[in-house]
Amino acid sequence: MTGEHRHIGRSVPPRHHERLVRGGGRFLADLRAADVLHAAFVRSPLAHAAVAGFDATAARRDPRCALVLGPDGLAGRTAAIPTVWRLPGQPQESIPVAVHTARYAGQPLGIVVARTPTAALDLAEAVRLDLAPLPPVPTVADALAEHAPPVVPGAAGNEAGRIRFGSPAEEIAAALARAAVVVEREFTLPRVHHSPLEPRGVLAAYEAGTGLLTVHASSQSPHAMRQDLCAVLGLRADQVRVIAPDVGGSFGSKVFLYPDEAMVCAAAVALGGAVRWVESRAENFTGAYQGRAQQATARLAVSGEGRFLAFDADLLADLGAYATQAGAGPHQVTALTLQGPYHADAAAATVRGVYTTRVPTGAYRGYGMQEAAFIRERLVDEAARELGLAPVELRLRNLIRPQDLPHTTHTGLTYDSGDYGAVLRRAAALAERPPPPDDPPWVRRATAVVAAVEISAFAPTALLEAFGIAWSGWEGVRLRINHDGTVTVHSGVIAVGQGIETSLAQIAAEGLGVPLDWVRVELGDTDTAPHSDLSAQASRALTLAGGALVIAARQLAGRMRALAAGFLEAEPEQVTLRIAATADPSSPEAAFHGAGGARITWRETAHRGYRGWGRAHRTDRIRLEESVDFDPPQLTFAHGAHAAEVAVDLGTGRVEVTGYWAVHDSGVLVNPLIAHGQITGGIAQGLGQALTEEARVDGAGLPVTRSFREYTLPAAQDIPEDLVVEHLCTPSTVIPGGFKGLGEGGAILPPAAVACAVAAAVPEIAHTLTSLPLTPSRVRAALRAAGIT
Ligand code: SMO
Structure with missing residues (x-):
């Protein structure tokens, strides 16, 4: 391959930036669905209170109202969201969706579904909460004070659990004892808001006939969300599809399924229809995790x-x-x-x-x-x-x-x-x-x-297992050469504005030796993407999906070469893939060249491959597709x-x-x-x-x-x-x-x-x-x- 056809290491403009900058993005709020209803939440105005009453009589009487689910209604329809990584001793193993005690201001206590977003907000305000205030515990110092009010039942002294990492205490003590200087300080890293450009949002559609729940969500981890939704709603994995459209930033705040998001999905199931919620900035400030x-x-x-x-x-x-x-x-x-x-x-x-x-x-x-x-x-x-x-x-x-x-x-x-x-x-x-x-x-x-x-x-899987983290850490990709020679990459990592689609396309193009714009990268849909729990978290997407793609591209490039060599009646090592300019500068031609001027185009090779020609030249199977799971x-x-x-x-x-x-x-x-x-x-x-x-x-x-x-x-x-x-x-x-x-x-x-x-x-x-x-x-x-x- 000549220098200009190398792709890794090139500052290619990210492929979706122009579309996004020109307003062509499809974020959650841009999605439309037929007969969609709109959700709003009844949230706790107090930091700590027992919910003695949730009276939605007036809201339900309003003709614009489709559904109200309060603590009791939710209790019958939702289980708790499972925990992934527990502290040793942690008493509370999961986050409930239905609650009868509010433990923070802004906590969702119920959901109202109505014909319009404004009606939903009005009716949420019409719900009459009867709250019995409990003492707030706003700081860690308050929580650890003697006789502090308990926040979580079973958590003595408001401690959730503890864990120690590293050297044994004796080694630390010995090092401190022989030191010339010991500096000790108290540090405070305050709570911060993630402030993504796009707040959260969910569009959930349930078809009673098929039992399929399709959820579009501004999520960082569609597969993890699907897993959690199955647990919360009691649905099978094959009933739930989660799709992340364009996501306007996340920074860690869209990693987990939240109770309010689960309520939107529970409401869609209850109604047998489509329910949409787009988080306001004010809600993001009070309801999104920090x-x-x-x-x-x-x-x-x-x-x-x-x-x-x-x-x-x-x-x-x-x-x-x-x-x-x-x-x-x-x-x-x-x-x-x-x-x-x-x-x-x-x-x-x-x-x-x-x-x-x-x-x-x-x-x-x-x-x-x-x-x-x-x-x-x-x-x-x-x-x-x-x-x-x-x-x-x-x-x-x-x-x-x-x-x-x-x-x-x-x-x-x-x-x-x-x-x-x-x-x-x-x-x-x-x-x-x-x-x-x-x-x-x-x-x-x-x-x-x-x-x-x-x-x-x-x-690495072994590491997560050692830590008891109930998530998978590996990453899979599926790499396919289509019948016309174009290339499709499927991965479970998703784009949250970081440009991963472009980087993955560069890796695939480099590994296969084809022009960059022949590669399309499909992300964000649990129905088509390889499983991925951690997805776009933790500085991992490029290393793991990219690493898997390097392997997949190497394998698929080898199979294409073997196929072309067969057609050229040559050995694979005697065949070279070359890119040549054509009259149309935007569509260069790629062809395998054998001895004595014999050649076959990349496209024709793919096309014949799809017809099953040249099967004798293949080592394993017909499809021009490789799936690689990479566990580092x-x-x-x-x-x-x-x-x-x-x-x-x-x-x-x-x-x-x-x-x-x-x-x-x-x-x-x-x-x-x-x-x-x-x-x-x-x-x-x-x-x-x-x-x-x-x-x-x-x-x-x-x-x-x-x-x-x-x-x-x-x-x-x-x-x-x-x-x-x-x-x-x-x-x-x-x-x-x-x-x-x-x-x-x-x-x-x-x-x-x-x-x-x-x-x-x-x-x-x-x-x-x-x-x-x-x-x-x-x-x-x-x-x-x-x-x-
Ligand atoms: S803080 Mo990240 O989304 O692992």
Whole structure:
């Protein structure tokens, strides 16, 4: 193949972007169905209350009303949503759809279905709730206080369970005892809203005649949703089809089936028709699960020569009112990744899940790794300050070196490949520049560099089994050459705006040796996609679906070649596939060439293949199709280093990020343009969490952040113009094709980078920079306390 027909490594514009930008997207709210009815929810106005009455008499009398299901109606029609990842000791094993106690404000208690969306909202308001208030438990401190009101029956002291990862306690104690310096800090990573561009939504249609339930949902994991719906509604797998249309972002918030989504489907089944619900932004702020929500007491022990002896942390996970399907999963990943890219004699962390009367928390881009990076990098920084070492120097001294890889951490993660030092040094070099000459005296400016590893290829079956995670981790693809030579890829991973369709097409085109636009990628439909529980989560789609596709394309390319060789009466090794331009530049011709000028086109080969000609030349079967299930032998680890330059206004406490440099190693990049977009978007999201974002409630547990007026996302002007993203490449030794993930990578390091840069700029307040976000009021309070302002 000639150079211009290579596809991996090319910055091809993502195929659906133009359609989406021009308004051609088909998101949930764009879908139409015949005779569709509309749903609205009766939600709890209180954080904690017994539901003594749910009176829908008036609503039901209204001619616009089709159905109302309250706690009793739902109880007869729905079972609880099953748990996927439990904490040891966790008393509550699943999330009920029908409830008689409200445990957070915004919790759906019932569903109203009506002829129009407005009627549904009116009638939901007409339902009269009789609530007997119970004491709210809005914070983890409230939940753990002596005599705290119980949130979940059976959870003594509001603890959901606990688990410890890493080195034995004696090793940690010994390391602390021989340390020259031990830094210990309390950290707070607040709750945050995912804020996807498109809120949630479901269109469920049930046909009583066939018993088929077809669900369109703005979901990140259609197969997982189908599994949960079967359990909740008591339907067979072959009765339920879930389709994700265009999805406008998810970031972890659309991983799980929610009770309100299940209610829409239960209503469709009850009515024998189609029911639609499109979540409003206000509902998304109060009803959608939230992210982060972690408190930690953590310590780092360092020897006199600056060698890391131990990382140790006690993590408190604010689970909210229910443990979601993965419960404290992100916090467990914090514990697993606390050690990060460094050597240490010991490392361990304990996770305690705590129930509060707030909306449940769950996955958020980075899945515990952002929290780990913040805690670890701040501790490293503080230790450097105590030892009088430059923070970069202390990091470089302890980084795991390429010759140490593969390296297994104290929590059992085996890093496969990479050059952590090269990435850190490059980020530091990029960030080096003289301060501008015109900074006013009340501005302090400094730079910091931080580092992290990123789990990808989540996850080998054996690993999930060891953790007791009731999900499959492998990924399958089905690759087909059609009768005209075009190519179709089916995969269970889905597109959530990250451009995965384009990257998979590039891998298929490269492996088969055909033009890129001959490849179509079909995703998001449980009826046609290979099974996929985890789908587009956890920086995994490209590594696992892509890895499977590399194998499938290699196999199918071999079969096509063998077939063509048969027709050319040659041996497969004597046949070459060549792409040639034709009069029509948009349709090049691909042909197999044998000896003496003999040739057969790719298309004719496929066509004859479909007729069954040349069967003698095939090793196995007729169909030009390969299905490959890829279960990775182990995880693969991407890594990165970020440098932030900040200017701190000593008068106002405002932190401005004036420069940002990110260097990542995600192995072989399939599409550098998409990689750049992913990392850049993640950085923007991470900067929001560093500086402004916090989902808050008042003392009664009622949400305060209910719109983008109270909840500040970073805008374009908050992202530094000097934002540089670079990539080094150490191929994965685990994934065919050498790919590693990067979907979460950009979001993992910004809070650590910004906080460490503020610490460098104003060392007087460095020890206080352990809680996010670094709002002007928080920074100003620290400056005041330090007597600076
Ligand atoms: S936080 Mo992700 O959607 O695994």
